[in-house]
Amino acid sequence: xxxxxxxxxxxxxxxxxxxxxxxxxxAMMKLKRIGDPSVAPDGSAVAYTVGEPDLVKNxxxxxxxxxxxxxxxxxxxxxDGRNWGARFSPDxxxxxxxxxxxxxxxxxxxxxxGEKPRQVTSLSTEADGVIWSGDGRTLVFTxxxxxxxxxxxxxxKKLLDEEAKQPVKARVYDRLLYRHWNQWKGRRVRxxxxxxxxxxxxxxxxxxxxxxxxxxxxxxxxxxxxSPDGKEVCYAANLDEDQATxxxxxxxxxxxxxxxxxxxxxxxxxxxxxxxxxxYSPDGKWLAWRxxxxxxxxxxxxxxxxxxxxxxxxxxxxxxxxxxxxxFAWHPDSKRLAFTVEDRGRQQAHMxxxxxxxxxxxxxGAAHVGDLQFTADGxxxxxxxxxxxxxxxxxxxxxxxGAPAPITRLNDAVLAAHDLRPLxxxxxxxxxxxxxxxxxxxxxxxxxxxxxxxxxxIHGGPQxxxxxxxxxxxxxxxxxSAGFLVVMPNPRGSTGYGTKFTDEINGDWGGRAYEDILAVxxxxxxxxxxxxxxxxxxxxxYGGYMINWILGHTDKFRALVSHAGVYDLxxxxxxxxxxxxxxxxxxxxxxxxxxxxxxxxPSRFAANFxxxxxxxxxxxxxxxxxxxxxxxxxxxxxxKAPSKLVLFPDEGHWVLKPQNSLFWxxxxxxWVTEWTSKP
Numbered sequence: 001x002x003x004x005x006x007x008x009x010x011x012x013x014x015x016x017x018x019x020x021x022x023x024x025x026x027a028m029m030k031l032k033r034i035g036d037p038s039v040a041p042d043g044s045a046v047a048y049t050v051g052e053p054d055l056v057k058n059x060x061x062x063x064x065x066x067x068x069x070x071x072x073x074x075x076x077x078x079x080d081g082r083n084w085g086a087r088f089s090p091d092x093x094x095x096x097x098x099x100x101x102x103x104x105x106x107x108x109x110x111x112x113x114g115e116k117p118r119q120v121t122s123l124s125t126e127a128d129g130v131i132w133s134g135d136g137r138t139l140v141f142t143x144x145x146x147x148x149x150x151x152x153x154x155x156x157k158k159l160l161d162e163e164a165k166q167p168v169k170a171r172v173y174d175r176l177l178y179r180h181w182n183q184w185k186g187r188r189v190r191x192x193x194x195x196x197x198x199x200x201x202x203x204x205x206x207x208x209x210x211x212x213x214x215x216x217x218x219x220x221x222x223x224x225x226x227s228p229d230g231k232e233v234c235y236a237a238n239l240d241e242d243q244a245t246x247x248x249x250x251x252x253x254x255x256x257x258x259x260x261x262x263x264x265x266x267x268x269x270x271x272x273x274x275x276x277x278x279x280y281s282p283d284g285k286w287l288a289w290r291x292x293x294x295x296x297x298x299x300x301x302x303x304x305x306x307x308x309x310x311x312x313x314x315x316x317x318x319x320x321x322x323x324x325x326x327x328f329a330w331h332p333d334s335k336r337l338a339f340t341v342e343d344r345g346r347q348q349a350h351m352x353x354x355x356x357x358x359x360x361x362x363x364x365g366a367a368h369v370g371d372l373q374f375t376a377d378g379x380x381x382x383x384x385x386x387x388x389x390x391x392x393x394x395x396x397x398x399x400x401x402g403a404p405a406p407i408t409r410l411n412d413a414v415l416a417a418h419d420l421r422p423l424x425x426x427x428x429x430x431x432x433x434x435x436x437x438x439x440x441x442x443x444x445x446x447x448x449x450x451x452x453x454x455x456x457x458i459h460g461g462p463q464x465x466x467x468x469x470x471x472x473x474x475x476x477x478x479x480x481s482a483g484f485l486v487v488m489p490n491p492r493g494s495t496g497y498g499t500k501f502t503d504e505i506n507g508d509w510g511g512r513a514y515e516d517i518l519a520v521x522x523x524x525x526x527x528x529x530x531x532x533x534x535x536x537x538x539x540x541x542y543g544g545y546m547i548n549w550i551l552g553h554t555d556k557f558r559a560l561v562s563h564a565g566v567y568d569l570x571x572x573x574x575x576x577x578x579x580x581x582x583x584x585x586x587x588x589x590x591x592x593x594x595x596x597x598x599x600x601x602p603s604r605f606a607a608n609f610x611x612x613x614x615x616x617x618x619x620x621x622x623x624x625x626x627x628x629x630x631x632x633x634x635x636x637x638x639x640k641a642p643s644k645l646v647l648f649p650d651e652g653h654w655v656l657k658p659q660n661s662l663f664w665x666x667x668x669x670x671w672v673t674e675w676t677s678k679p
Contacts, residue, residue: 077114135230182652458539491516552605
């Protein structure tokens with residue numbers, strides 16, 4: 001009888017799985033994208049931003065939701081315009097946020113229930129990134145202003161109107177970093193502002209600054225904070241003359257009244273690398289941030305450091321931890337900090353004393369956690385968690401340990417209706433005997449007695465990694481649902497495997513990393529359910545570079561997809577904007593080290609091109625300018641290699657608009673399916 005029961009349960013589970021729909025790109029568009037949480041200090045609720053793709057508008061609509069921490073239904077509390085960046089006040093009675101409901105992005109405040117909204121700013125230069133001062137009296141935010149105007153809105157509006165009416169739209173520059181990611185630099189720069197919560201005169205905390213303050217973030221996280229007593233602001237800035245070659249983010253402190261006689265901004269950091277993400281301790285005695293030590297290397301290891309404000313003593317808490325610190329949060333007792341680290345495709349949270357010492361894992365077993373925040377009494381830790389088969393949701397757990405409980409479950413219905421599979425790990429021996437870790441995802445309805453076409457995904461960076469996490473771009477679940485065995489290798493250069501492993505990509509782009517990938521391919525070829533005669537490979541950014549390198553070096557693959565891929569290192573060195581990247585990776589400018597640029601440029605091997613290749617690029621991509629894609633496609637066509645070019649005039653390095661994303665997936669899957677289905 002027992003065996004019959006077990007058999008019946010097994011059959012029921014099999015039937016339920018069989019009835020689930022495949023997880024397609026269209027299904028992915030139904031998921032709510034949760035992020036940027038803010039916990040009420042009193043532990044009553046958490047506010048967060050939810051993005052929902054709007055196919056009609058071809059945009060992601062962003063609204064603010066609130067969930068009670070004790071459990072209960074989530075509520076959307078905004079609807080007019082776009083709304084984001086919710087932050088609870090220190091007394092938990094109000095929420096500051098950014099909204100476009102009045103026609104432009106401005107600072108607004110509503111009560112803790114999400115009601116009674118009122119507009120705080122009305123700036124012609126708009127606002128973003130609002131935070132509270134520790135005393136709850138002031139709001140600090142950023143605005144894109146003309147340096148000669150600072151916070152004088154009449155001056156800014158006059159220049160905006162004049163610029164809009166100017167018939168000549170020529171861009172004129174006299175220094176580098178004149179464009180970035182997907183935007184050309186204009187005459188305005190980002191300044192840090194302060195305004196009373198009740199509204200009124202806006203103060204410029206960085207008047208006269210000719211560069212963005214804070215600069216764009218190198219490693220995520222906010223780059224300004226207010227002291228608990230509300231008297232001081234700490235912010236990151238890069239004052240180096242050549243912004244295109246410097247990663248020397250420094251931290252400065254300034255009175256919240258703003259600079260003036262006897263109260264100028266003071267630099268407190270000393271590292272020649274980047275310093276970012278400052279956070280004051282709740283008692284105001286300490287200031288913590290993340291620090292890099294090697295100048296010009298954006299992928300240097302991020303360390304967690306603390307400054308004792310009274311003595312000026314700086315302590316590097318994680319010097320002996322050979323992993324990136326990706327984020328952190330103060331415990332309310334000011335004696336400890338929780339922080340996240342990336343390790344072998346997972347991201348866990350640890351706790352460490354402010355005085356240094358051993359660390360303790362506080363989120364054991366989770367796949368990928370982030371956004372750490374404590375309630376003011378220190379009893380509860382709130383964080384986001386995701387995996388390779390589940391998008392981010394918010395969770396709570398006792399700060400001393402214990403099983404986590406979900407706060408949000410906004411995607412349960414969509415996930416329950418679709419067949420998403422867990423990622424599996426395997427490790428092979430790569431170049432020079434190094435261990436190379438990879439993830440593998442089997443398609444829905446997997447049958448070990450069948451053979452499946454294989455799709456290898458190569459990550460970007462190159463200092464990046466595939467992880468046990470969920471993405472709304474390059475989602476392996478979508479590719480697996482199309483019938484592919486998906487393999488995601490983390491070769492040399494990948495993060496989460498130690499500094500040496502990451503650094504070994506420097507100056508060796510097509511060397512050990514390529515050998516590592518081939519070692520993974522050779523392992524997968526031997527799997528009984530992998531069809532070694534029907535393999536494809538795809539990648540974006542550095543992953544696109546590797547696809548272009550593969551194109552000239554092996555015939556193992558039936559089809560390739562190169563998205564935003566680096567093709568010609570010489571022209572890339574003159575077209576890209578963050579020059580610290582190419583000059584670090586290739587030991588100088590092209591004219592300074594031509595041998596290395598020549599050695600590792602895929603364009604030098606175009607004579608070998610013959611694998612069918614789909615080339616995809618965004619015309620607003622200034623990181624890897626789309627001329628790289630045009631050159632690649634020209635070479636493929638000249639070589640009579642089967643090839644297709646897809647250009648997005650309204651996308652940058654990533655394809656983000658919902659309709660564009662669906663089209664991208666359709667073109668991608670049609671291409672790899674066509675070539676791997678042929679005998």
